[in-house]
Amino acid sequence: MTKKNQLTKESGLSRRSFLKGVGLTSAGLAVTSGGEIFAEASGDASVKIISPGGATITLEVNGKKHQLKVEPRETLVEVLRDRLHLTGTKIGCDRGACGACTVIVDGKNVTSCLMLAIDAEGKSIETIEGLEKEGELHPVQKSFIEYDALQCGFCTPGMIMSSKNLLDHNPSPNLADVKHAVRGNLCRCGTYPKVFQAVLAASKQNKGE
């Protein structure tokens, strides 16, 4: 009996080729299995043709611009971690289910394992490394320490980014808002009750209460 090794094979279509398809077809491109990419007759002049060798893009991370050559298949989290050495953003599942890789892109929470790096070009990316300003921790970070809203710490960067983004958009959240904001950030240590406390306290601090 011969069996193929299928542990990482998801219905014959790898996650990355799927991602690649989604990411690029939305821009009017089709993807072949060989990795070559052809522009369809979309008539969109902004469509950029990427050769198999990769593309040079500029990523704006924590207010700083980085020019780098990436392959189309590389996800944002891979580029942040492997190329820019911003390893604070974590990979927990690599499939958008755990939230450990949460970063803020143009003011929205994004699971950076589900965004291709080339799709992040021209957008403003915030990561955990960008929160501390001139040696001063962000109020959410301070509050996480004060309320011990972390244990093993692996979900913490993502949890903090979701919390920070909540406060950016809603300075006076209630408990339900906080629960909602971090519902995509899984914490196996079960720090949720302390996260709720910490975020609510940080919102009060923000307002000088």
Added chain:
Amino acid sequence: MRWIGKDVPRKEGKDKVTGASRYIDDITFPDMLYGVTVRSETSRGILQRTVFEEGIPWEEFTQVTCKDIPGNNYVALIETDQPYLADGKINHPLEAVLLLAHPDKYLLQEARRKVSLEVDPLPPVYDIEESLNQKEIVWGKDNVFKEYLLEKGDIDQVWEKADHIIEGEYKTGAQEQLYIETNGIVAVANPEEGVTVWGSLQCPYYVHKALMALFDLPADKIRVIQTTTGGGFGGKEEYPSMIAGHAALLAWKSGKPVKLIYDRLEDLAATTKRHPSLTRHKMALSSEGKILGMEIDFVLDGGAYATLSSVVLSRGTIHAAGPYLCENVRVRARVVATNTPPHGAFRGFGAPQSIFALERHLDKAALQLNLSKEELRRRNFIQEGQLTATGQVINEKVSLADLMTKAMEKSDFQKKKEQFHSENKKNKYIKRGIGLSSFFHGAGFTGSGEAYLESMLGMEATKEGKIRILSASTEIGQGTNTIFSQIAAEALGIEYDLIEISVPDTALVPNSGPTVASRTCMIVGKLVESAAIQVKEILRQSGFLASTYSSSEFSKACQSYLDKFSQLRVFSKYKQPTNIKWDDQTYRGDAYGAYAWAVYVAEIKIDLRTYETTVEDFVALQEVGKVIHPTLAAGQIEGGVAQGIGYGLYEKVVWDKGQMINNQMTNYIMPTSADIGKIRVFFEEAPYAHGPAGAKGIGELPLDGVAPAISSAIENAIGLDIPEIPVTPETLHEYWVSRKVNS
């Protein structure tokens, strides 16, 4: 006390909130290769051939099979049955057969898919019943890894005296630890320097021992370093020895550093889980509700290899009769082999399984005797001076009755019960219920385990005038580094910030034992305390430290001592208190140095349109000795309750041919922020003489009592006694529909 009992900031807090902490996948080396594991995918059989398909430049890959192993092809732990790489025989569908390494991680994944294994299948065994029936013999002579018989009194003569004899059967499913950081190791290995591994792990010296056997190298040629670890819960107790071996074998053969990080799918499918269980109870009671006898048949599914199953079974066996006085007990306990990946350590370690069965059975008995669930337990709580099932005299005040009273008050139990009863009649779909559990958990290794371990801890002064703790006990989120610093600062009478913790690196720290069994605070914390006392004594006797001193005077004393003698380092070694006696042969004696006691109450809501159960309020009362850090301790309980809610309601491992098939975080469901209602935690403190500042163990306790309290509440809400967990909506629906058919 200045530091004990205070909410000091977590030692590594700032690094964790800024993303500065370095976890295993954050570490890279120049010229590093990535590694992957090729697995069998057949449950049981004989490996005939490995086929490398075309289209991959195979010559670029480092390939390792069992033939490349320099030493012994087994993961050294208790038995020697589990191979690092299959040598012909396949015993479960995730059995590692071949290792590959390459600098391009994308090509590596592609290559793994292009390896086919030809296996002649043998008939497998998939569950406890099949294994017990010896449908096939898949391990040893009879499929039984380990059997214990625990006996007290004479159970056989009790049945004729009983007013009630109540029988029941209970099942618990596998549970995945689901640490958010998957398993991973980076290895550097060559014949000249030996083997060094960095990894996400709980027990550096377990890995050390395993690598010594695998490479047939002496202790000083193996070095194991723990990196910041993103959760363990038992899941990184024994399994990292496997990954460390694999990464090191690839590094050894390639001559390059190798990083082997499990993808989430692989981690879920291949690594250990909580043992599934099947428990049968037969209980004799008097008409007054006294338990006269318990006969318990407790069976765990161990998976394909022995791993830690015998020890898990031991804890489950000892906790099977619970914190109740019963003069006649027989527990027959077995852990059996199946062709699934081995089950292993998970917070609670066998106790959650046997306690679930007992607590559900007590509820059943209470209903039959027409007693309240509370009252039946109160009539049977063990008291100080009485004997447990193993014949251990309880030498401490047992606070269960007090805890029960407080739990009833805090949860407003009676009022809620009546309120729900009347509301449920009016509401067709929404049904609420309240339920409870009472239980205990022994801290530290079972029986003579701590005596055999002879744990050792070091403490040294640094040239900055600080004190550094040298310990192999790992920080995995539970707060080891913080509480050790508190205990040391308290005993030394200095600032908390003057305490440093060494990286757990086997080249630098002595073996303070594994980070398991709720032993870190009580056992190793005590070593911290005694080492601190020695340091203080040395400084005093050498004349550098006055009888009273400030922290800065203490620092200066350390520096002066180092100037003169160049080193100040002490070691303290664990000695079992002399009153603890255990007989491994008869399985009788003092099973644990101390117990934590608890009463938990769950309040739940069931929606009979979706069959979904939600925990709306949870009250957790426990007595754990002196609480070293109230916030950390509460965090341990809250986290344990959250995992317990998952165990009881959501977390179902779906098996197909010995393989977990819902191995994703989207279809293996753990609690999210949206699932966690109120968790109210209360501590009673009764200092334990042999713990640091009176502390006992705490970490595993909460896992024992949550699921039974929830199931008890479900029974209260809809009158359905569901004898298995998890009670997923599908399970609840099944029982609900069949009840309607039956009635």
